[in-house]
């Protein structure tokens with residue numbers, strides 16, 4: 001038997017064909033029919049069949065450390081949540097969700113918190129991933145709408161990767177780009193990244209800029225494009241061009257610490273290319289001025305006319321398989337469902353659709369501030385679903401203390417290797433990839449099905465079911481009476497078109513009437529999907545097609561900011577963090593696969609030879625990193641890939657695989673004021689040989 005499903009790791013969203021062999025084993029291959037990967041898989045995706053064992057699985061509900069029935073665990077959770085809400089109000093409870101959830105799970109959780117509990121305190125680990133990109137799109141385009149698609153990357157004349165090691169973090173997209181460049185060598189690839197990464201293997205130019213200076217670099221380009229823009233083409237045009245006028249080439253080169261000629265070459269290539277795509281991800285988003293950096297990139301695409309047509313566009317790559325789906329259901333604390341906002345019209349509209357008078361009326365707490373409110377005792381109950389904030393949030397030792405202090409911690413989890421599970425009063429065993437059914441949306445707005453192909457083990461249940469059961473015990477049964485995830489999807493699709501009239505980019509009302517069988521057979525499709533576009537929409541903002549904003553497009557004036565982290569005599573080095581090729585997030589799944597662990601089995605710290613020599617550190621020395629918040633251990637790797645004065649350490653290791661190598665114990669909880677996204681890429685630290 002073969003089943004088509006979708007990889008549960010990165011935002012590329014590759015299609016996977018699973019074959020169950022007669023001996024009970026499972027073979028995994030890339031789906032040649034899936035438009036995201038056209039048959040390719042990276043090493044993580046190819047190893048998915050090796051993650052299906054039950055070792056390290058949470059298989060039964062637990063209350064206060066004792067195995068319990070579902071009824072007992074749900075009654076306990078609902079009873080304690082209701083009591084806290086009764087005593088302290090709805091703002092005293094919160095959900096912290098995940099881009100690993102399926103859209104149906106996410107929709108249910110968001111509906112319960114914002115529609116019926118009456119608080120907007122539902123945020124997600126997607127806050128750590130793409131919330132700055134959301135702000136950038138909304139300010140420039142009027143909607144959280146990624147304009148282009150993966151084919152644009154292949155047909156472009158110039159592909160710029162900014163703050164992206166796509167070769168490791170989005171490998172199949174990188175493979176597509178590399179193949180396109182091999183076929184059309186005239187295509188240029190520029191990598192803008194402080195580190196020399198594997199992505200530079202196909203680069204015609206690598207700009208190893210000073211960390212955090214990207215906005216200055218793109219302001220310099222906007223300054224050169226200023227003459228090309230007819231007056232009054234965009235809202236905010238004059239202010240943006242005035243801001244950019246302060247960034248002539250020499251100043252940009254000095255600010256970014258780049259050779260003037262290299263920077264001039266990049267500017268010339270961008271201006272002279274007919275088509276250009278800029279791919280950007282965590283190196284841009286994870287910054288205290290990440291939203292502005294996103295807009296600095298979007299500005300140059302709008303100003304040069306390199307958007308809304310084939311081979312063109314600013315293109316944010318999401319980290320997780322369903323970060324986009326979370327955005328669509330409104331699973332961020334500062335959004336309502338289906339791209340609605342906290343304005344009286346949308347609140348009333350949502351109330352009409354859900355039949356509720358308890359719609360949250362003000363934004364809730366975003367991830368970092370949410371855990372800070374737990375630490376202070378203001379939030380007294382948190383339900384964490386499918387994510388491991390004790391490892392992944394900045395200042396993670398403080399997050400652990402917040403969880404210790406919190407009167408009620410509920411965790412829905414697949415794995416017992418999650419550090420966060422240790423803090424849970426109530427544990428819900430969730431179904432894993434291969435066991436549950438639903439949809440995800442990848443970086444190019446493409447909705448794909450994740451399909452079950454093995455029986456769910458033990459007492460595990462789908463997340464949407466757990467939410468619905470709890471909602472019923474809180475007295476909201478009628479609104480959560482679904483029996484199948486297709487019913488949840490259908491409701492979500494109907495809401496997307498409800499009183500929309502083209503005002504909201506996210507509209508999948510064309511999928512609202514799918515039967516369960518049609519939903520089960522749904523082929524990958526890009527939103528919007530409407531009566532006018534029943535086969536989906538490949539590109540937004542394209543003349544005559546797709547979604548267009550009701551207002552004019554905006555150029556945003558950007559004043560480049562320095563990172564908040566500044567080195568001192570005591571903490572003289574700047575630490576960058578990120579992914580490695582073969583691990584995923586906090587390793588609870590990929591850490592169980594021996595061949596994935598072989599790639600890089602130990603946590604490591606990348607150090608420039610000058611810094612290593614100065615500190616007497618040799619290759620593979622055990623080193624200790626210290627910041628004002630905590631410390632972490634790793635093995636030294638010495639390379640000129642790293643700029644002098646700067647370090648890099650992967651983000652993955654949790655306590656199960658290496659105690660005291662959590663890089664987020666070092667990172668400050670500094671956030672972008674517009675997006676709430678933490679500045680995970682820049683932390684001042686001290687380095688010592690142990």
Ligand code: SF4
Nearest residue numbers: 007009010014042045
């Ligand atoms: Fe999975 Fe991403 Fe690899 Fe595709 S590129 S197989 S989605 S991890």
